[in-house]
Amino acid sequence: MGALPKRRISSTRQARKRAHYLRIKMPHLLRCPQCGSLRRAHSVCPTCGTYKGVEILEIDDSAKK
Numbered sequence: 001m002g003a004l005p006k007r008r009i010s011s012t013r014q015a016r017k018r019a020h021y022l023r024i025k026m027p028h029l030l031r032c033p034q035c036g037s038l039r040r041a042h043s044v045c046p047t048c049g050t051y052k053g054v055e056i057l058e059i060d061d062s063a064k065k
Contacts, residue, residue, distance in 0.1 A: 027041075028041045029041070032047065032048060032050070033053070034048045034050045034053070035047050035048040044056045044057055047059070
């Protein structure tokens, strides 16, 4: 027979233990060197469509308005 807990763990203590690995993390944001808007690291800029200075996506100017 395995070990059993001596006492019940309160909901506050249980939540405090879970808080470290279940928290929501903010994405790492960088400034785009082309347009200056914020974008996620290692991804194409949603505003201008460039990645590492190369245009990957064609962004339609009428969609921005």
